[in-house]
Amino acid sequence: MKILQIKDSVVSIASEIQNAYIDFSKMTVSIVAIVTDVIKDGKPVIGYGFHSNGRYAQAGLLRERFLPRLIEAKPENLVDDQRDNLDPFKIWDILMTNEKPGGHGDRSVAVGVLDMAVWDAVAKIEEKPLYKLLAERFGKGKSKKKVFVYAAGGYYYPGKGTETLVQEMQGYLEKGYRVVKMKIGAASLSEDMQRIEAVLRELENHIDAGETPGSRLAVDANGRFDLSVALAYARELQPLGLFWYEEAGDPLDYHLQNELSSAYDQPFATGENLFSHQDVANLLRYGGLRPEKDYLQMDPALAYGLVEYSRMLDIIDQFNWSHSRCVPHGGHQFALHLAAGLGLGGNESYPGVFQPFGGFADETPIKDSLVGLTDHPGVGFEAKSDLINLFNKHFQ
Amino acid sequence: MKILQIKDSVVSIASEIQNAYIDFSKMTVSIVAIVTDVIKDGKPVIGYGFHSNGRYAQAGLLRERFLPRLIEAKPENLVDDQRDNLDPFKIWDILMTNEKPGGHGDRSVAVGVLDMAVWDAVAKIEEKPLYKLLAERFGKGKSKKKVFVYAAGGYYYPGKGTETLVQEMQGYLEKGYRVVKMKIGAASLSEDMQRIEAVLRELENHIDAGETPGSRLAVDANGRFDLSVALAYARELQPLGLFWYEEAGDPLDYHLQNELSSAYDQPFATGENLFSHQDVANLLRYGGLRPEKDYLQMDPALAYGLVEYSRMLDIIDQFNWSHSRCVPHGGHQFALHLAAGLGLGGNESYPGVFQPFGGFADETPIKDSLVGLTDHPGVGFEAKSDLINLFNKHFQ
Numbered sequence: 162m163k164i165l166q167i168k169d170s171v172v173s174i175a176s177e178i179q180n181a182y183i184d185f186s187k188m189t190v191s192i193v194a195i196v197t198d199v200i201k202d203g204k205p206v207i208g209y210g211f212h213s214n215g216r217y218a219q220a221g222l223l224r225e226r227f228l229p230r231l232i233e234a235k236p237e238n239l240v241d242d243q244r245d246n247l248d249p250f251k252i253w254d255i256l257m258t259n260e261k262p263g264g265h266g267d268r269s270v271a272v273g274v275l276d277m278a279v280w281d282a283v284a285k286i287e288e289k290p291l292y293k294l295l296a297e298r299f300g301k302g303k304s305k306k307k308v309f310v311y312a313a314g315g316y317y318y319p320g321k322g323t324e325t326l327v328q329e330m331q332g333y334l335e336k337g338y339r340v341v342k343m344k345i346g347a348a349s350l351s352e353d354m355q356r357i358e359a360v361l362r363e364l365e366n367h368i369d370a371g372e373t374p375g376s377r378l379a380v381d382a383n384g385r386f387d388l389s390v391a392l393a394y395a396r397e398l399q400p401l402g403l404f405w406y407e408e409a410g411d412p413l414d415y416h417l418q419n420e421l422s423s424a425y426d427q428p429f430a431t432g433e434n435l436f437s438h439q440d441v442a443n444l445l446r447y448g449g450l451r452p453e454k455d456y457l458q459m460d461p462a463l464a465y466g467l468v469e470y471s472r473m474l475d476i477i478d479q480f481n482w483s484h485s486r487c488v489p490h491g492g493h494q495f496a497l498h499l500a501a502g503l504g505l506g507g508n509e510s511y512p513g514v515f516q517p518f519g520g521f522a523d524e525t526p527i528k529d530s531l532v533g534l535t536d537h538p539g540v541g542f543e544a545k546s547d548l549i550n551l552f553n554k555h556f557q
Numbered sequence: 558m559k560i561l562q563i564k565d566s567v568v569s570i571a572s573e574i575q576n577a578y579i580d581f582s583k584m585t586v587s588i589v590a591i592v593t594d595v596i597k598d599g600k601p602v603i604g605y606g607f608h609s610n611g612r613y614a615q616a617g618l619l620r621e622r623f624l625p626r627l628i629e630a631k632p633e634n635l636v637d638d639q640r641d642n643l644d645p646f647k648i649w650d651i652l653m654t655n656e657k658p659g660g661h662g663d664r665s666v667a668v669g670v671l672d673m674a675v676w677d678a679v680a681k682i683e684e685k686p687l688y689k690l691l692a693e694r695f696g697k698g699k700s701k702k703k704v705f706v707y708a709a710g711g712y713y714y715p716g717k718g719t720e721t722l723v724q725e726m727q728g729y730l731e732k733g734y735r736v737v738k739m740k741i742g743a744a745s746l747s748e749d750m751q752r753i754e755a756v757l758r759e760l761e762n763h764i765d766a767g768e769t770p771g772s773r774l775a776v777d778a779n780g781r782f783d784l785s786v787a788l789a790y791a792r793e794l795q796p797l798g799l800f801w802y803e804e805a806g807d808p809l810d811y812h813l814q815n816e817l818s819s820a821y822d823q824p825f826a827t828g829e830n831l832f833s834h835q836d837v838a839n840l841l842r843y844g845g846l847r848p849e850k851d852y853l854q855m856d857p858a859l860a861y862g863l864v865e866y867s868r869m870l871d872i873i874d875q876f877n878w879s880h881s882r883c884v885p886h887g888g889h890q891f892a893l894h895l896a897a898g899l900g901l902g903g904n905e906s907y908p909g910v911f912q913p914f915g916g917f918a919d920e921t922p923i924k925d926s927l928v929g930l931t932d933h934p935g936v937g938f939e940a941k942s943d944l945i946n947l948f949n950k951h952f953q
Contacts, residue, residue, distance in 0.1 A: 183655040215657055221617005222663065259579040261611055262780040263808035263830030264662030264859075267618065384658040412659035413835035416842060434659030439809035446812060447843055463660075 162245055162286075163236035165205065166196040167228055167275075170555040171218040172211075174515050178316035181346030181385035189218035190518060191271070194556040195278040197247070199286050201538075208282025209542050209552050210274045213462045213491035214515045215433075219271035227256050227271050246286045249279045253468040269436040269465045276466020277495050277540070285539040291495075292534055295502030299471065307531040308500045309507030310521075311379065311404070312336070313492060314514065315343025315360070323359045330360050333512055334367045337527035340377050340404050345394070346385035354397055361401065375402035384408045384434065388417045395425040405430040405456055413440070419449030430456035433490035436464040438472040445480040452482045456506070460490035461499060474503065492519045494540050494548075501534050508532075517547035558641055558682075559632035561601065562592040563624055563671075566951040567614040568607075570911050574712035577742030577781035585614035586914060587667070590952040591674040593643070595682050597934075604678025605938050605948050606670045609858045609887035610911045611829075615667035623652050623667050642682045645675045649864040665832040665861045672862020673891050673936070681935040687891075688930055691898030695867065703927040704896045705903030707775065707800070708732070709888060710910065711739025711756070719755045726756050729908055730763045733923035736773050736800050741790070742781035750793055757797065771798035780804045780830065784813045791821040801826040801852055809836070815845030826852035829886035832860040834868040841876040848878045852902070856886035857895060870899065888915045890936050890944075897930050904928075913943035 170192050176185045195208040212219070231239070234255045241248035256272050284291040296304035312333035315326055330341045343360060345353045357380065364374035380403060386394065391409035398406055405428040410417035412434035421429070429450060435441055441459060444450065450457075457477070461470040474484060485506040489496040492511040500508045510532070511519035522544035525533045537544045542552065566588050572581045591604040608615070627635070630651045637644035652668050680687040692700035708729035711722055726737045739756060741749045753776065760770035776799060782790065787805035794802055801824040806813035808830035817825070825846060831837055837855060840846065846853075853873070857866040870880060881902040885892040888907040896904045906923070907915035918940035921929045933940045938948065 183657055185655075187655065216660065217622060219617075221615075221621055225617055226613060259581075259583065261579055261830060264612065264665070264832055265809075266660030266665070266832075267663035269660070269662070411835055413661075413833065413839060415839065434657060436660055436662075437809065439807055443809060443811065443839065443843070447839070 162197060162199050162240060162247070164195055164231070164239065164247070165198050167231060168194045168196070168556050169220065169223050169228065171220050172551065172555070174214060174518065176514060177318055178514060179319070179347060180316060180344045180381070180383040182383045183215075185214070188214060190214070191218040191220060191223060191274050192552065192555060193223070193274050193278050194552060195275070195282055197282055197286070201285065201288070206282055206285045207556075208278040208280070208285065208539065210276070210278030210281065211462070211493075211518055212270050212274045212277075213460050213493065214511075214518070216267070216270045216463055219267060219274065222268055222271040223274070226268070227275060230255055230258055231275070244287070247279055247283050249276060249283060249466075249468050252276075252279050253466070265437040265440065265464075269469075270463050272465045273462045276468055277462055280467055280495075281539040281542070288538050290534060290536055290538060291498040291540050292502035295498065300503055303504065305501045305504070307533050308497055309488075309530055310338070310510040310527060310532050311340035311342055311507065311530065312338035312512050313342040313381075313509050314511065315341070316514070317344060317347045323356050326356055327359050327363045329513065331363055334364075336512055337529065338510070338512070339530035340379060342379040342381055342407070344383065345380045346382035350390075350393055350397065353394075357401070373402050376404060379404040379407060379430065381407035382409050384411050386410050388420055391417060391421055392424055395421055399425055399427060403427055407431060407458070408433065415443060415447035418444070419447060422449035422451065428454045428456060430458055430488070433458040433460050433463070435459055438469060438476050441473045442476045442480075445476065445482065452480070452486060455486065457482070457487045458490045458509075459487070460496065462491050462493070462495055467499065470499065494521055494542065494545065497521055497532065497534065498540060517545065517551055520545065558593060558595050558636060558643070560591055560627070560635065560643070561594050563627060564590045564592070564952050565616065565619050565624065567616050568947065568951070570610060570914065572910060573714055574910060575715070575743060576712060576740045576777070576779040578779045579611075581610070584610060586610070587614040587616060587619060587670050588948065588951060589619070589670050589674050590948060591671070591678050593678055593682070597681065597684070602678055602681045603952075604674040604676070604681065604935065606672070606674030606677065607858070607889075607914055608666050608670045608673075609856050609889065610907075610914070612663070612666045612859050615663060615670065618664055618667040619670070622664070623671060626651055626654055627671070640683070643675055643679050645672060645679060645862075645864050648672075648675050649862070661833040661836065661860075665865075666859050669858045669860060669862045672864055673858055676863055676891075677935040677938070684934050686930060686932055686934060687894040687936050688898035691894065696899055699900065701897045701900070703929050704893055705884075705926055706734070706906040706923060706928050707736035707738055707903065707926065708734035708908050709738045709777075709905050710907065711737070712910070713740060713743045719752050722752055723755050723759045725909065727759055730760075732908055733925065734906070734908070735926035736775060738775040738777055738803070740779065741776045742778035746786075746789055746793065749790075753797070769798050772800060775800040775803060775826070777803035778805050780807050782806050784816055787813060787817055788820055791817055795821055795823060799823055803827065803854070804829070811839060811843035814840070815843060818845035818847065824850045824852060826854055826884070829854040829856050829859075831855055834865060834872050837869045838872045838876075841872065841878065848876070848882060851882065853878070853883045854886045854905075855883070856892070858887050858889070858891055863895065866895065890917055890938065890941065893917055893928065893930065894936060913941065913947055916941065
């Protein structure tokens with residue numbers, strides 16, 4: 162078997178939203194289609210890939226380095242002989258040929274896009290949903306049928322106030338999410354506390370007996386704070402009992418993260434901007450995170466794909482963390498399959514933004530903050546009409 | 558004043574050489590020219606930039622993100638009003654607008670290329686060599702007239718043996734270098750020790766009274782080793798008293814570096830694959846390096862330029878290291894100016910490879926492992942005929 166053709170394109174996901182670090186006014190996504198010579202139902206198997214929001218399209222790196230390496234490789238060097246299928250690990254090695262160690266950014270996105278498409282094709286060739294294939298290959302066959310998801314939103318919109326924020330969160334709760342996330346750090350501490358308290362008042366209307374509203378709310382500073390500001394927020398947030406306090410400081414500032422642990426005993430979440438297993442090892446070694454309560458958000462679609470994510474999980478094993486502490490950034494079907502197939506604790510979800518890449522199959526509504534997976538082969542993009550329509554529009 | 562135009566191009570520096578991690582068969586370099594409206598000697602001032610070897614050209618990222626941001630910026634947001642010149646720090650902020658934290662690779666190269674061209678233009682507009690401008694702005698006016706350089710080479714060439722390696726090193730010593738560097742890690746430990754011992758025998762013919770041959774030889778593993786191999790090499794290298802043992806393990810594996818310190822008390826060197834001040838802080842905090850003997854090799858032309866390098870120097874100050882422990886990777890005129898103007902300990906030099914980017918002004922031969930700087934304004938590319946000819950060929 163072999164790859165016949167690889168197509169790539171760029172899609173805008175520009176929007177008005179802002180977090181504490183960037184606005185999304187020019188945000189783009191690379192998409193790829195890997196066409197194989199395997200025929201199923203009379204048509205060639207095509208694997209599709211894209212990357213998560215927040216990092217830009219990688220047309221340049223794909224065309225300058227990664228697509229040529231794949232196209233120039235001997236077909237036998239890309240194939241899993243025993244399974245008569247593509248081999249994602251061999252393909253990864255071909256993609257990273259003559260790339261120096263260190264410097265994990267941008268190229269990690271380009272490789273992530275291709276890796277997603279490879280796994281989609283591999284599972285389609287085996288005629289299985291990806292999560293089942295992953296459970297068989299990595300997880301002794303155990304997979305989840307439903308995955309915890311939380312609604313990530315609460316961005317800053319120019320000119321829109323707290324009322325809009327509360328309405329947005331209310332909408333997520335009515336759609337079936339139990340946990341919602343909002344941005345902090347682009348306003349002052351006192352303004353942010355007013356925004357948080359307004360959302361907590363809304364959450365009062367939705368909690369079950371014995372629950373606190375804080376247990377349903379996560380906040381995300383997107384790496385904006387220095388240590389003193391991060392600590393000031395920690396002191397204000399501590400009594401609220403939040404679901405998590407995300408990316409307080411620079412993603413590589415393990416010292417800040419570690420200092421913060423001594424001042425805040427509620428859960429932290431971080432890791433979406435760590436793009437290699439080496440960085441993850443450093444976070445676990447130096448960041449002071451607590452395996453019984455904190456969350457790791459590494460995003461396979463930004464970080465060299467599932468091949469590298471499997472190495473991150475090996476690191477997590479070595480540090481005696483449970484895979485259930487992982488809740489990837491990204492909010493898409495690919496990460497959902499990883500969560501279901503590899504025993505992760507959940508997945509992000511963007512009910513309101515980053516369409517059509519955000520979200521899951523059309524037939525799987527959110528209920529009790531859980532989302533199911535369908536039995537479509539591969540990642541199941543074909544079961545998400547807006548997304549498969551976009552792929553078809555670009556690649557047919 | 559304002560920028561009139563920015564041109565970019567890609568140049569091949571492909572060669573047969575290999576280190577322990579990559580070959581250079583498809584290595585490329587991005588070059589840029591920033592044309593200003595400032596007229597000197599009847600011609601517009603043009604700043605030129607490129608990046609160091611080892612990372613690939615960045616045409617895609619430049620054209621997709623960084624050049625548009627610069628071109629779309631209001632001219633007044635790029636200018637140092639007090640000096641009526643470009644402001645490299647303001648320009649850096651424009652370049653990095655809406656880039657998330659973390660993920661320091663590839664884009665750090667694209668920004669590095671532009672930053673070099675900006676500083677070249679800034680110094681030309683002030684009619685000073687860059688090292689003098691840097692000494693005035695950052696270093697209380699003190700600059701060096703000559704900088705220590707060592708000859709970096711000793712790559713693996715397919716089909717060429719130890720004799721060729723020894724001849725290469727002999728050539729460097731005859732050219733005026735006192736210290737030479739060779740690659741290790743692409744052969745077995747025993748083969749590498751034979752290669753090292755052959756070079757040490759040659760060095761016996763060149764050392765002064767009281768010197769050891771090892772004090773004139775550095776070895777570079779390019780991040781290839783895991784801890785056990787790195788330790789095995791350390792045990793064999795320890796009695797040789799080498800100038801340094803460079804990048805034994807993965808550049809982000811601070812734990813490995815720290816473990817190694819306990820087993821090897823001769824100098825280490827590392828840092829060429831750390832592309833942000835956050836990574837440098839982690840290296841100094843966790844890597845076990847010793848400020849009295851180890852070397853830091855961060856490369857401004859791969860790591861967001863001199864603006865970010867100035868932040869790295871702030872980190873170095875905070876950790877009570879001397880700037881003299883810094884010997885940047887890169888082997889070019891730009892890093893030489895940083896060494897002379899910012900009090901660094903020296904600079905890499907590639908007498909045999911990566912031309913015309915490697916090397917210094919035509920009129921400055923190496924003597925006693927020192928190289929002088931000329932008084933040409935800016936980086937002085939105009940005093941390196943092969944390099945300015947290349948810029949002229951691409952941009953005129």
